[in-house]
Amino acid sequence: MQPTHALRRTLLGLAAASLPLFAGTAHAVAEIGQPAPAFTAQGADGKPVSLAGFKGKTVVLEWTNHECPFVVKHYESGNIPQLQKEFTAKGAVWLQVISSAPDKQGHVDGPSALKINGFRNAAPSGIVLDPDGKIGKAYGAQTTPHLFIVDPAGQLVYKGGIDSIPSASKADIAKADNYVKLAFADLAAGRKLAHASTKPYGCSIKYAD
Amino acid sequence: MHATTRTHARPGLLPALALGIGLALSSTCAAAAGPQASTPQVRAELVASVSAVEPGEQIRLGVQQKIIPHWHTYWVNPGDSGLATTIAWTLPEGATAGDIQWPSPGRFAMGPITNYGYENEVTLLSALNIPANARPGALFPVKATVNWLVCQETCIPQQVELELSLPVVAAGSPRQPGSPLVAQAAARLPVASPWQAELTRTASGLDLGLSGAGLGALKAADVWFYPDQWGRIAHGAAQPVKIEGDRLNLSLTPGDDPLPAGQALGGVLVVSSPDSVKGYVIQAGAATAAASAGTAPAVPVDEPTLGAALLFALFGGLILNLMPCVFPVLSIKALSLLKHVHQSPARTRLQGLAYTAGVLASFLALAGVLIALKAGGSEVGWGFQFQSPVFVLGVAYLMFVVGLSLSGAFTVGASAAGLGAALADKPGYTGSFFTGVLATVVATPCTAPFMGAALGFALGQPAPVLVAVFLSLGLGLALPYLLLSFWPALQRLLPRPGPWMERLKQALAFPMYGAAVWLVWVLAQQAGPNAIAIALGGMLAIAFAAWLYETSHGTAPLARHGSRGLAAAALSLALAGGYFGVASSAADATPASTAGKAWEPYSKARFEALRADGKPVFVNFTAAWCITCLANERVALSDAAVLAAFRDAGITYLKGDWTNQDAQISAHLADFGRSGVPLYLFYPGGTQIEARVLPQLLTPATVIDALAAPAPSLALALTPAPSKLAKE
Numbered sequence: 001m002q003p004t005h006a007l008r009r010t011l012l013g014l015a016a017a018s019l020p021l022f023a024g025t026a027h028a029v030a031e032i033g034q035p036a037p038a039f040t041a042q043g044a045d046g047k048p049v050s051l052a053g054f055k056g057k058t059v060v061l062e063w064t065n066h067e068c069p070f071v072v073k074h075y076e077s078g079n080i081p082q083l084q085k086e087f088t089a090k091g092a093v094w095l096q097v098i099s100s101a102p103d104k105q106g107h108v109d110g111p112s113a114l115k116i117n118g119f120r121n122a123a124p125s126g127i128v129l130d131p132d133g134k135i136g137k138a139y140g141a142q143t144t145p146h147l148f149i150v151d152p153a154g155q156l157v158y159k160g161g162i163d164s165i166p167s168a169s170k171a172d173i174a175k176a177d178n179y180v181k182l183a184f185a186d187l188a189a190g191r192k193l194a195h196a197s198t199k200p201y202g203c204s205i206k207y208a209d
Numbered sequence: 210m211h212a213t214t215r216t217h218a219r220p221g222l223l224p225a226l227a228l229g230i231g232l233a234l235s236s237t238c239a240a241a242a243g244p245q246a247s248t249p250q251v252r253a254e255l256v257a258s259v260s261a262v263e264p265g266e267q268i269r270l271g272v273q274q275k276i277i278p279h280w281h282t283y284w285v286n287p288g289d290s291g292l293a294t295t296i297a298w299t300l301p302e303g304a305t306a307g308d309i310q311w312p313s314p315g316r317f318a319m320g321p322i323t324n325y326g327y328e329n330e331v332t333l334l335s336a337l338n339i340p341a342n343a344r345p346g347a348l349f350p351v352k353a354t355v356n357w358l359v360c361q362e363t364c365i366p367q368q369v370e371l372e373l374s375l376p377v378v379a380a381g382s383p384r385q386p387g388s389p390l391v392a393q394a395a396a397r398l399p400v401a402s403p404w405q406a407e408l409t410r411t412a413s414g415l416d417l418g419l420s421g422a423g424l425g426a427l428k429a430a431d432v433w434f435y436p437d438q439w440g441r442i443a444h445g446a447a448q449p450v451k452i453e454g455d456r457l458n459l460s461l462t463p464g465d466d467p468l469p470a471g472q473a474l475g476g477v478l479v480v481s482s483p484d485s486v487k488g489y490v491i492q493a494g495a496a497t498a499a500a501s502a503g504t505a506p507a508v509p510v511d512e513p514t515l516g517a518a519l520l521f522a523l524f525g526g527l528i529l530n531l532m533p534c535v536f537p538v539l540s541i542k543a544l545s546l547l548k549h550v551h552q553s554p555a556r557t558r559l560q561g562l563a564y565t566a567g568v569l570a571s572f573l574a575l576a577g578v579l580i581a582l583k584a585g586g587s588e589v590g591w592g593f594q595f596q597s598p599v600f601v602l603g604v605a606y607l608m609f610v611v612g613l614s615l616s617g618a619f620t621v622g623a624s625a626a627g628l629g630a631a632l633a634d635k636p637g638y639t640g641s642f643f644t645g646v647l648a649t650v651v652a653t654p655c656t657a658p659f660m661g662a663a664l665g666f667a668l669g670q671p672a673p674v675l676v677a678v679f680l681s682l683g684l685g686l687a688l689p690y691l692l693l694s695f696w697p698a699l700q701r702l703l704p705r706p707g708p709w710m711e712r713l714k715q716a717l718a719f720p721m722y723g724a725a726v727w728l729v730w731v732l733a734q735q736a737g738p739n740a741i742a743i744a745l746g747g748m749l750a751i752a753f754a755a756w757l758y759e760t761s762h763g764t765a766p767l768a769r770h771g772s773r774g775l776a777a778a779a780l781s782l783a784l785a786g787g788y789f790g791v792a793s794s795a796a797d798a799t800p801a802s803t804a805g806k807a808w809e810p811y812s813k814a815r816f817e818a819l820r821a822d823g824k825p826v827f828v829n830f831t832a833a834w835c836i837t838c839l840a841n842e843r844v845a846l847s848d849a850a851v852l853a854a855f856r857d858a859g860i861t862y863l864k865g866d867w868t869n870q871d872a873q874i875s876a877h878l879a880d881f882g883r884s885g886v887p888l889y890l891f892y893p894g895g896t897q898i899e900a901r902v903l904p905q906l907l908t909p910a911t912v913i914d915a916l917a918a919p920a921p922s923l924a925l926a927l928t929p930a931p932s933k934l935a936k937e
Contacts, residue, residue, distance in 0.1 A: 067363070068364065104362065105362060105363045133320070137321055140321075140465075142289040142290050142322050166292055198466075199439045202290060202364075203360070203363065203364040204290035204322040204324065204364070206319075207319070207320035207321060208320070
């Protein structure tokens with residue numbers, strides 16, 4: 001019984017993981033209100049990370065590139081680390097995703113990714129390495145940072161920017177509406193998200209050519 | 210495990226990290242003050258369209274970015290990533306700078322990410338208004354704090370400060386030319402699209418349809434539509450282009466922030482060829498309902514081509530002849546031909562030509578005024594002159610005077626042939642010319658239904674086209690009399706002269722009095738009840754003057770001069786009192802209460818609130834001086850069945866009164882390519898974006914049918930194009 005079960009799960013997982021491939025690289029594959037594209041990928045700690053494994057929890061996907069000035073803005077200011085701490089403490093899962101292709105800006109191996117997070121006081125639940133850009137393209141991730149939120153049922157409920165003021169200036173963070181905070185407030189209150197799809201801003205993701 | 214981590218760490222990582230952060234920090238440092246500043250990627254320079262400024266004028270400033278190869282900065286909509294350049298101005302008190310005028314962008318794709326922006330070189334223009342109190346001899350300092358993001362594969366935010374001081378000189382002083390960069394940049398700005406644009410929602414996305422001359426010559430590969438707002442379409446998605454005849458269709462894929470219901474898609478269509486890049490500003494509203502609903506009669510709501518506009522205008526001008534205020538003028542002019550049957554055909558023809566010249570000259574003058582107002586930035590539309598209460602009063606007086614003259618209350622001697630008052634009696638060419646002028650003046654309130662679209666088109670066009678449409682309209686107005694004067698056979702069709710002519714002339718005075726009554730009513734709407742007393746008092750004075758003048762004929766010279774002096778005084782009193790009285794009471798007029806009425810006054814805020822709630826809305830744009838509008842309101846929009854239909858369907862009926870100038874209404878009219886009233890729109894509510902445009906002549910049935918029409922079906926939009934066309 002047990003092996004059959006495991007086999008079936010593996011097959012399902014494989015099927016799910018291959019879905020984005022069939023979907024191609026078209027935009028808006030990840031649709032609000034639809035199941036978030038499933039993925040299983042290598043984590044920075046060497047262990048596989050699977051979205052399906054977090055069913056029942058709210059999952060934040062944050063595309064990042066430590067060399068991008070917009071990412072630097074939100075880490076040096078402490079904005080993103082603070083969000084990571086706040087929402088993981090409340091039971092959410094926060095995954096950084098790095099889709100920079102090898103030899104492109106922001107590409108790092110697992111150990112370096114962990115080290116960089118140490119430097120910048122980041123506190124995510126995990127880091128997903130996506131050097132071939134499959135996950136990024138399945139979600140239509142375009143910028144760093146670019147945020148996606150998946151609800152406990154596995155539905156995509158948010159995609160877009162970190163906040164409402166697209167700039168590289170730290171001074172703007174306090175003035176901006178933080179869309180991640182707003183999304184969590186709406187989710188906690190059981191409301192429909194007021195801003196479910198917003199404009200992401202930042203550096204383009206350095207996908208493989 | 211920890212050891213492994215260390216050995217696997219990339220040797221260059223730490224310096225790279227430090228460099229990355231360092232770059233980000235250093236990038237935001239301000240450059241030294243001066244018109245130029247440089248970063249490693251961009252050289253920026255602040256330039257002006259003039260070398261010195263004059264008080265009160267508007268000039269253009271430009272921020273030029275020279276960008277190193279393979280790097281780019283961004284357009285107002287940067288696309289999937291990136292950031293539009295911003296300019297913050299520090300200006301002397303009283304000066305104001307406008308928004309950035311963006312040259313046509315290009316696009317850059319990196320994998321699945323598409324950006325809109327500029328490479329190599331771009332100059333971003335802004336208008337700058339110099340305050341009128343700028344002191345000649347002083348310097349006018351301008352500072353621009355410019356923020357941009359420059360990217361190749363990596364992105365660097367940068368900021369520079371640019372300063373420029375321009376000498377202030379007295380108006381008219383000789384000046385050196387300004388920077389040629391400004392004119393070069395102006396040539397790269399997108400221009401108003403000469404085509405009619407229409408947006409249709411299809412199963413797979415949006416279909417942007419353009420039609421008009423010149424599209425057939427474009428090549429599909431050279432065309433790209435750039436939306437001016439982020440996410441309206443998927444920025445990098447293919448835009449399949451179909452060109453057939455003078456139609457071009459672009460299939461667009463909705464993006465992450467799709468077009469909300471009821472909004473138009475704005476952007477720039479860029480046509481690139483090896484030697485030029487040309488941008489056209491597109492504002493594509495929903496497809497008109499008439500075609501898809503199938504019930505409403507076809508209305509010329511679309512922007513016609515120039516040929517069609519000229520034809521509409523000619524036809525509209527012809528119809529003007531039948532309007533109650535014009536008809537008497539024309540009939541009497543025609544009758545005068547009978548009186549002068551003895552005159553040679555050549556003289557008759559010259560009469561016709563003089564009349565035509567009078568009409569055309571008047572329309573030319575109107576076109577000139579419109580062009581001047583447009584150049585001054587006013588929101589003007591056809592019938593704009595009737596938004597001035599003083600003008601309305603003037604025309605009311607004129608109608609009254611013409612009426613008095615027709616009634617025989619006074620006759621004008623040959624010496625005072627002014628303004629066509631000597632309609633029937635004066636065979637002179639001057640008389641005919643001014644009859645033409647009179648016909649134009651009295652015709653303007655009677656906007657014929659066919660003229661709306663043609664004039665709307667004309668107002669959005671360059672001056673020569675506007676003039677052509679107006680002249681065509683004038684020709685239409687002049688045509689019946691012109692034909693009559695040139696075609697003796699037609700003249701023979703006219704009844705034989707006799708005493709009945711005098712009777713008819715007197716009878717025709719009554720439409721003129723009627724027109725005067727109506728104009729006084731319009732005046733009351735504009736300037737309140739006091740204006741009625743002023744207008745009627747003025748008419749009394751005019752009647753008195755006319756009587757004095759008439760009775761002075763044949764009296765002793767002294768008495769004649771006395772009476773005529775008194776008449777002139779009474780006339781002056783009527784004109785001056787009318788002018789000052791109406792001008793001052795216009796300000797006091799308050800809008801009538803709308804309590805208990807079936808409609809609410811239109812305001813943009815109210816309209817948008819209703820639309821945001823998904824409520825169905827019927828909008829009626831009207832004006833007290835628009836006869837068609839009033840007729841429609843009486844016949845159709847006050848009809849019990851129509852009002853019941855509004856009530857039953859929960860439709861809010863908004864009435865936008867354009868009797869006086871109203872920028873919000875002008876803007877709404879412009880969205881539908883109109884520059885005048887009437888315009889009737891039905892927004893079915895819910896998620897439907899399309900407004901149904903109703904015909905300009907309404908019946909209760911038309912309105913009820915339009916309300917009840919099924920939602921514009923997608924059938925039309927979904928019909929696949931014949932594959933043979935798709936292949937072309």
